[in-house]
Amino acid sequence: MTEEAAKNGVERAPHVELRRVTKRYGVVAAxxxxxxxxxxxxxxxxxxxxxxxxxxxxxxxxxxERITAxxxxxxxxxxxxxxxxxxxxAMVFQSYALYPHMTVKQNIAFSLxxxxxxxxxxxxxxxxxxxxxxLEPYLDRRPAELSGGQRQRVAIGRxxxxxxxxxxxxxxLSNLDAKLRVQMRLELARLHAALGxxxxxxxxxxxxxxxxxxxxxxxxxxxVAQVGSPLELYRQPANKFVAGFIGSPSMxxxxxxxxxxxxxxxxxxxxxxxxxxxxxxxxxxxxxxxIDLGVRPEHLLLVDANDASAAQSGRISxxxxxxxxxxLYVDTAAGQMIVEAPGSTPVKSGDVVGLRLNESNVxxxxxxxxxx
Amino acid sequence: xxAPAIAPQGRRWGTxxxxxxxxxxxxxxxxxxxxxxxxxxxxxxxxxxDESIKSFSLLPEHPTLDSYLYIIAHSxxxxxxxxxxxxxxxxxxxxxxxxxxxxxxxxxxxxxxxRLLWWTILAxxxxxxxxxxxxxxxxxxxxxxxxxxxxxxLPLLIAPVxxxxxxxxxxxxxxxFREAAVMxxxxxxxxxxxxxxxxxxxxxxxxxIITFIxxxxxxxxxxxxxxxxxxxxxxxxxxxVQDTFGVAYARxxxxxxxxxxxxxxxxLLFQRRVTQALTLSAGIKG
Numbered sequence: 005m006t007e008e009a010a011k012n013g014v015e016r017a018p019h020v021e022l023r024r025v026t027k028r029y030g031v032v033a034a035x036x037x038x039x040x041x042x043x044x045x046x047x048x049x050x051x052x053x054x055x056x057x058x059x060x061x062x063x064x065x066x067x068x069e070r071i072t073a074x075x076x077x078x079x080x081x082x083x084x085x086x087x088x089x090x091x092x093x094a095m096v097f098q099s100y101a102l103y104p105h106m107t108v109k110q111n112i113a114f115s116l117x118x119x120x121x122x123x124x125x126x127x128x129x130x131x132x133x134x135x136x137x138x139l140e141p142y143l144d145r146r147p148a149e150l151s152g153g154q155r156q157r158v159a160i161g162r163x164x165x166x167x168x169x170x171x172x173x174x175x176x177l178s179n180l181d182a183k184l185r186v187q188m189r190l191e192l193a194r195l196h197a198a199l200g201x202x203x204x205x206x207x208x209x210x211x212x213x214x215x216x217x218x219x220x221x222x223x224x225x226x227x228v229a230q231v232g233s234p235l236e237l238y239r240q241p242a243n244k245f246v247a248g249f250i251g252s253p254s255m256x257x258x259x260x261x262x263x264x265x266x267x268x269x270x271x272x273x274x275x276x277x278x279x280x281x282x283x284x285x286x287x288x289x290x291x292x293x294x295i296d297l298g299v300r301p302e303h304l305l306l307v308d309a310n311d312a313s314a315a316q317s318g319r320i321s322x323x324x325x326x327x328x329x330x331x332l333y334v335d336t337a338a339g340q341m342i343v344e345a346p347g348s349t350p351v352k353s354g355d356v357v358g359l360r361l362n363e364s365n366v367x368x369x370x371x372x373x374x375x376x
Numbered sequence: 377x378x379a380p381a382i383a384p385q386g387r388r389w390g391t392x393x394x395x396x397x398x399x400x401x402x403x404x405x406x407x408x409x410x411x412x413x414x415x416x417x418x419x420x421x422x423x424x425x426d427e428s429i430k431s432f433s434l435l436p437e438h439p440t441l442d443s444y445l446y447i448i449a450h451s452x453x454x455x456x457x458x459x460x461x462x463x464x465x466x467x468x469x470x471x472x473x474x475x476x477x478x479x480x481x482x483x484x485x486x487x488x489x490x491r492l493l494w495w496t497i498l499a500x501x502x503x504x505x506x507x508x509x510x511x512x513x514x515x516x517x518x519x520x521x522x523x524x525x526x527x528x529x530l531p532l533l534i535a536p537v538x539x540x541x542x543x544x545x546x547x548x549x550x551x552x553f554r555e556a557a558v559m560x561x562x563x564x565x566x567x568x569x570x571x572x573x574x575x576x577x578x579x580x581x582x583x584x585i586i587t588f589i590x591x592x593x594x595x596x597x598x599x600x601x602x603x604x605x606x607x608x609x610x611x612x613x614x615x616x617v618q619d620t621f622g623v624a625y626a627r628x629x630x631x632x633x634x635x636x637x638x639x640x641x642x643x644l645l646f647q648r649r650v651t652q653a654l655t656l657s658a659g660i661k662g
Contacts, residue, residue, distance in 0.1 A: 068555050089561035101552035105574045115560035118570070162560070 018077070019044035019202045020065060020170055025074035027060055027226075034060045036226040037074075042170075042204060042219075047196050049205045049217035053249070057226040058206045062172050065204065066095050079169055094163030095172040098179065100155050102147040102162070108134070109143040112161045133161045136198075152180050156188055160195070170202040177212060189215055210250055214238075222246050244369040247298050253331060256304070257369075258297045258316075258338040270368060270376070272297055276337040278315045282366045284376045295376065296369040301331065301344035303362040306351070314358025316341065323353055334359065421630035428626040443630035452605055453634060456613035459602070460592055460638075463528050463609055467591035468584050471535045475583075479542030480568050484554065494543075501536040506596060513600050523604045531597055538583050545579050546572060582652040589639050589650070610635040 018041035027035040034057045042048045050058040063069035065076060067088035075084045083091045102111050112133055113126040134140045137157045147155055163171055177185045193216055196203055207213050213220050214234040222229040230242040241247035247255045260272040270284045309317045318336030332343040368376040420428050421443055423436045431437060447453055482494050512531040521527030557571045595611045602608045614631045643650055
């Protein structure tokens, strides 16, 4: 199907598209004039904190939520007013929503059954899907007799059997324990690689989004904050919100003042008297403008407190040994900063250390939050 | 560590819990007081007519089935049974279907007047059915349904409690089930009868049994609506037996035992379901 589409030149055309979509609940706008294009066969994650509108967006694509204004297109067809079942999309819910009184086979074949497909077809298709998802031994069990991971697979199977145009996932791994989540993440990635169908995945967990998706849409208060590949978002955040949301531990922000701008290099004054030179794309409006400097924990280097190259110095308040790395919480004149040091770094709480900035990886954010 | 954990158990079995014993004794006395009339009716039905007036012994001196045989031979009891069965089954089936549909619509569908309909059903719950009995009689008589099954059944279909219990059940189901089924292409009927109801047949079974028992035991309306002996239900027909035999206690109580037998059997067979139904509606009846 993918090859055929490529031959027809529609491979890069948006498969799922939202045009100027708004969703209002009374006077509250959950989604505000939003545009989104999802390419055919891509794995797109909708990422954002609770209440940012990501689930609402997914439900609007599914047809479970009415669109207040704007249009939704699937495969070039305007489905804005089309009922969910006719959109040829399938959804996997956070709670799985497996019918508890039906067996795994009946759950998987339910959509075929309500469509009046012959029993033989239902059985064959259910078996086919069960084989793909390794559910064959459990076909006659009820959901209550399955583990969390198996239930998750049944939910995916129920979506798969419909041979949909696109899969929608609404935080499908959030009910699983940490170990199973990692395992299911791999299975989802494998499934996407095998099927090559469009998948839209809602999550608030950046690790899930970063590992699964080839495109991430970061949402903030009903608006798209940035769209890009996982590494683009990590390395070139478009604004302070994305910079702070992507990455764990999150980026450190220091309030600085702009000293000079020469070409694409800005010199900023740091709290405590030091300076730093940071590459910028756009020149800030006023020289004295208050701006934020953002630096990721792994871009801070531990040096001696008296080292001339130290941009900040401070006392370590907490040390977290994670094995491969050690996280240090350092109280500085600019506030608390998190430093990611090698796992074997010989430091302890109370030590006074200097912090050197890896200036090539530092970002500046203007007063409006946009990256400079 | 282990010893103290075992000790209280030993004491519990070894010593008498005075409060518990008193409570048990009180419960037993209450149960005996409640059960004695039933026992007396049962015992009397096995006495001769003469003995039923004179004897006060706890067991019949000359046990006999004469009263039962006489009723079976000289009354229309089989017809009464048939009528009660038809009426009770019809009331149960129609009440359940109507209540399920009404509760589903109010709980799951959006339509103008939904809230008003719900409040009307709740309000109807406040009006005792006997207060409407004259109106019912006039309406049923005006459409010539007296002495018909339809005439007996129709006014017995008012069951707001069943609607309320079902609505609470539908309200309690997570929204995802509905959405998943809608995504799968299910229509409202498929959603109701293939997804929602089968999730808990226990509720339907419990409400079905309690509705059946209520319909079987109903007296006032069938007494008014079934004036012809061939249309009488058991509860009404037994009264006719009394009229026919005068004060023949053994026969009268044998009739009562026969009338109550199916319901008692239903209680015994479906004890758990009946208790469940009573619990479900207890919160509503307050």
